[in-house]
Amino acid sequence: MTIEMLSPRQALKYLHEGAKLVDIRDADEFAREHIAQAQPLPLSAIEQGATLPVSADDVVIFHCQSGNRTRNNLTRLVAAAAPAKVMVLEGGIQAWKTAGLETIEDKKQPLPLMRQVQIAAGGLILLGCVLGYTVSEAFFLLSAFVGAGLTFAGISGFCGMARLLAVMPWNRR
Structure with a gap:
């Protein structure tokens, strides 16, 4: 399976051709910022069997944030777009913006959930370290607790902090 990797300018040319x-x-990443011509089809939906209504004459260009998700899931993407020709925007939306091409950004939308988890976890670990050095060594347990939670999330696929943040008022749509 050979998939053509496209620069942002090459992808734009193909978009102009249909x-x-x-x-x-x-969905939260797409709502916050996306390329105007893009249609959303989250990888999670593709993993559950979602497909695109395309024909053999169609060309489908997939993209993600940086290109990693598309590279790591090429087989799934090809299956979701069969029988169309599949290409990948190399470097994702980040490369698109670096090339000076426009995106639609809605700063009123909350940050993507995984970024919120990173901010919260990093902040709690930092707080535990600062309080551990300045107030009481017992605060180091906060950092250990967050580290254990992140390890558990990585092993099990369940992130309690993400579940908690998802129901916060700023994340309700």
């Missing part, structure tokens, strides 16, 4: 651009990032 190609479909598909954004496989999560």
